[in-house]
Amino acid sequence: MLKKERHDFIMRQINLHNRVLTSDLVQLLNVSEDTIRRDLQELVDDGLLFKVHGGALSKSYHSSFDDSTVYARDSKIVIAKKTIRLIKDGMVVLIGGGTTILELVKQLPQHLGATFFTISPLVAVELAKYNNIEVILIGGLFSKNSQITYGGHVISQLAEIKVDLCLMGTSAIHPEEGLTDTDWEINQLKKAMVACAKKTAVLCISEKLDITLRLKVCPIENISYLITELEVEHESLAGYRAKELNIL
Amino acid sequence: MLKKERHDFIMRQINLHNRVLTSDLVQLLNVSEDTIRRDLQELVDDGLLFKVHGGALSKSYHSSFDDSTVYARDSKIVIAKKTIRLIKDGMVVLIGGGTTILELVKQLPQHLGATFFTISPLVAVELAKYNNIEVILIGGLFSKNSQITYGGHVISQLAEIKVDLCLMGTSAIHPEEGLTDTDWEINQLKKAMVACAKKTAVLCISEKLDITLRLKVCPIENISYLITELEVEHESLAGYRAKELNIL
DNA sequence: CGTGTTTGTGCGTGTTTGTGCAATAATGTT
DNA sequence: AACATTATTGCACAAACACGCACAAACACG
Known part of the structure; x- marks a missing residue:
């Protein structure tokens, strides 16, 4: 799987769930934690999501949907x-x-x-x-x-x-x-x-x-x-x- | 095999799978990596696909996500x-x-x-x-x-x-x-x-x-x-x- | 026909990128 | 406070890449 594809996959998960766990991505994509972390970091650099301990959040997740x-x-x-x-x-x-x-x-x-x-x-x-x-x-x-x-x-x-x-x-x-x-x-x-x-x-x-x-x-x-x-x-x-x- | 034929072949693969790996193309077309890379570069110049590390992606693939x-x-x-x-x-x-x-x-x-x-x-x-x-x-x-x-x-x-x-x-x-x-x-x-x-x-x-x-x-x-x-x-x-x- | 040019291809070399591993630090949980 | 989970950092290595060069086939023109 290409890096770009992984990034797209992650973004889809984020847009769907508003959140994603690093450990889940490791399982789903079958790569090392490091790779996922790097991917997340790159997506953060592109301003596409928000990184937190344990995973990442959607940017448009202005928390608590009422x-x-x-x-x-x-x-x-x-x-x-x-x-x-x-x-x-x-x-x-x-x-x-x-x-x-x-x-x-x-x-x-x-x-x-x-x-x-x-x-x-x-x-x-x-x-x-x-x-x-x-x-x-x-x-x-x-x-x-x-x-x-x-x-x-x-x-x-x-x-x-x-x-x-x-x-x-x-x-x-x-x-x-x-x-x-x-x-x-x-x-x-x-x-x-x-x-x-x-x-x-x-x-x-x-x-x-x-x-x-x-x-x-x-x-x-x-x-x-x-x-x-x-x-x-x-x-x-x-x-x-x-x-x-x-x-x- | 002519260059044009290779290009067509690559585009067909792209349209079929939305993606293609450089290494696969080397095997399938039986030419050197350099040639494939050059082919991909030319197709990029024509705006027909999207190049990433390891291969290339379809253009429409990209737009389907955002x-x-x-x-x-x-x-x-x-x-x-x-x-x-x-x-x-x-x-x-x-x-x-x-x-x-x-x-x-x-x-x-x-x-x-x-x-x-x-x-x-x-x-x-x-x-x-x-x-x-x-x-x-x-x-x-x-x-x-x-x-x-x-x-x-x-x-x-x-x-x-x-x-x-x-x-x-x-x-x-x-x-x-x-x-x-x-x-x-x-x-x-x-x-x-x-x-x-x-x-x-x-x-x-x-x-x-x-x-x-x-x-x-x-x-x-x-x-x-x-x-x-x-x-x-x-x-x-x-x-x-x-x-x-x-x-x- | 010969000579020079262009085009397509492959090879070698050095560089960049992607990935995983291990040690260590930071953070959350109980 | 002890423990488990998650992050960070530096390193190693392989895969992918770019660039220059060489060579051969196709082409152009006098």
């Missing part, structure tokens, strides 16, 4: 880290939308090799930053509110696939009533998602526990994992521990 | 404003991806009521900001490079729809050779897009005029509108004026 505005972001990161343990190399995963999910995607390990189906364009774009992840976006009507695709076309496509794991955020969960929602279309969609997965994990910040809404998605028995930001032994989760689902 | 820095943004805004005149209330529009298109979407009038099909999640998200626009995202495999959906599934869905107007960016356009591209999948996709539209408008910054790439999308006759940032009377557009397409 990350702070994401509600309860810290909790969501905790949830994300727990969830990552469920995702193994080679898996086929169906993943929903929402800020919790988006945070999860940003925390995925760089080298993960898996196939992801998603109904969220934003999640798709974020997933595309990982080299070894194949992304399939399920198309259909696009919802302005929830920023996901929905409607009959989406549901019929979901009916045709079978995945190892489904990851979804939630509006409300209750030990007896299970998963519930308010919007008819979203409700239909979630039903279809649960139906096509061998196991389903629900990502849920604690304030959405023990709430019931009008429309039922599925009983608690259909859920395999409940992931919150709380300690596993936390008393708020007692009602769920009684059920047969894994709490992370 | 989209990410919202290159030539001013031109793209000019193009966007011209394009808006083509879009009328009630229309069904198929729209591609790329930075030029994205700029267009950002410039749309707030009250516009129309239906947009798109293969670009980013465009979908941007379109969703308009209240009176219905957005349908066409799903399929998601391309990491071009940030659009592609593949058989996309093409078969395109085959099922019929739209009033197709808006697409372009890699290369030439008065005789028409629309061309380098990537096989993108090429297939563009063909399908043109096929399902009554009229097609090509958005094209002037530096992509008069370029021919390896794969043909369609002849110039299949294009209804060519939109550049230049004045309609500009001399660069003379070759296109001779054809039967509207220049904006």
